[in-house]
Each structure stands twice: as structure tokens, then as C-alpha cells.
Amino acid sequence: MAFLARIYVTPRADVLDPQGNAVAHGLHSLGFGEVTEVRIGRYLEVRIGGSDRAAATEQVTAMCERLLANTVVEDFRFELDALASDR
Amino acid sequence: MAFLARIYVTPRADVLDPQGNAVAHGLHSLGFGEVTEVRIGRYLEVRIGGSDRAAATEQVTAMCERLLANTVVEDFRFELDALASDR
Numbered sequence: 001m002a003f004l005a006r007i008y009v010t011p012r013a014d015v016l017d018p019q020g021n022a023v024a025h026g027l028h029s030l031g032f033g034e035v036t037e038v039r040i041g042r043y044l045e046v047r048i049g050g051s052d053r054a055a056a057t058e059q060v061t062a063m064c065e066r067l068l069a070n071t072v073v074e075d076f077r078f079e080l081d082a083l084a085s086d087r
Numbered sequence: 088m089a090f091l092a093r094i095y096v097t098p099r100a101d102v103l104d105p106q107g108n109a110v111a112h113g114l115h116s117l118g119f120g121e122v123t124e125v126r127i128g129r130y131l132e133v134r135i136g137g138s139d140r141a142a143a144t145e146q147v148t149a150m151c152e153r154l155l156a157n158t159v160v161e162d163f164r165f166e167l168d169a170l171a172s173d174r
């Protein structure tokens with residue numbers, strides 16, 4: 001068995017997002033004048049071996065804290081789906 | 088009223104993801120040996136004015152096709168939530 005973690009890393013609400021502001025400007029320039037805000041984060045899919053959901057949850061949390069997210073300025077959350085063993 | 092679009096942009100399944108491979112290596116180096124694959128995409132939150140869900144859906148699709156995703160090598164999907172007017 002294995003797990004697929006779908007991880008969402010987003011800028012914290014109180015942190016400026018210059019990349020999002022740049023994209024919002026780009027959308028305005030393209031004529032999408034009704035856009036009021038853009039925030040940009042990352043979406044990761046991580047496949048992990050093992051059959052213990054609690055252990056996998058703990059591992060993914062540690063991965064996010066140590067490498068995948070900068071918790072000073074980013075939040076993360078994830079969902080964990082069990083995969084059939086042949087995937 | 089307004090809408091919040093949650094947009095997921097991911098590398099197409101048949102496209103190499105060097106950034107994901109680099110992160111997989113990094114996770115192995117940190118001791119997460121059970122990781123078998125990492126794919127990295129983007130997660131965007133876009134707020135849009137207006138009260139017509141069909142029009143908003145059409146706009147977000149156009150934004151993705153014209154700016155937010157490179158549809159040659161990326162797929163996109165999104166969810167659209169109605170927001171209260173004061174947000």
C-alpha cells in the first residue's frame with residue numbers, strides 16, 4: 001500500500017504576495033477588470049510507501065515543516081489518500 | 088457578491104517535472120526514504136467581483152488559458168465559491 005499526499009502551501013494572510021500582485025496586474029491588463037485579489041501558493045503531490053496512515057501523516061507534516069513550506073511566511077495543509085499497492 | 092476561485096495548475100502526467108525530482112532528492116537526503124514521487128504545481132486563489140456564476144466560470148477558464156497555466160505542459164482545474172458581498 002501507499003499514500004498520496006496533496007499538499008497546499010499558501011502565503012500567510014498577513015504576508016504580502018508580490019507574485020500574486022503581479023499576476024493581478026497582468027489579469028487587469030488582459031481585460032479581467034473584475035479581479036480584486038490574487039494569492040499564489042504551491043500545490044504538491046507526494047507519493048509515499050508504507051501502510052500506516054498515522055505514520056504517513058506524521059512524515060508529511062515533518063516534510064512540510066523541514067523542506068516544503070517556509071512556516072515563517074507560509075501555511076500548509078494536506079490531504080492523504082490511500083493508494084492501491086500497484087500504483 | 089463576489090467569487091473565490093481556487094485554481095490548481097499541475098504538470099501534465101506525461102511531462103517531466105525536474106523541480107519535483109529535485110525536491111524528491113532533497114526529501115531522501117533528509118531521511119524521508121519512503122517518498123517515491125513528487126510533482127509540483129501551483130495553487131492560486133483569485134477573487135472576482137460579479138454575481139453571475141456562469142460568467143465567473145467562463146472568466147476563470149479564460150484566465151487560466153491565457154495567463155495562469157501553460158496548457159502545452161500543464162493542466163488546470165478550479166473550484167468557484169460564492170463569497171458574501173462584504174469580503
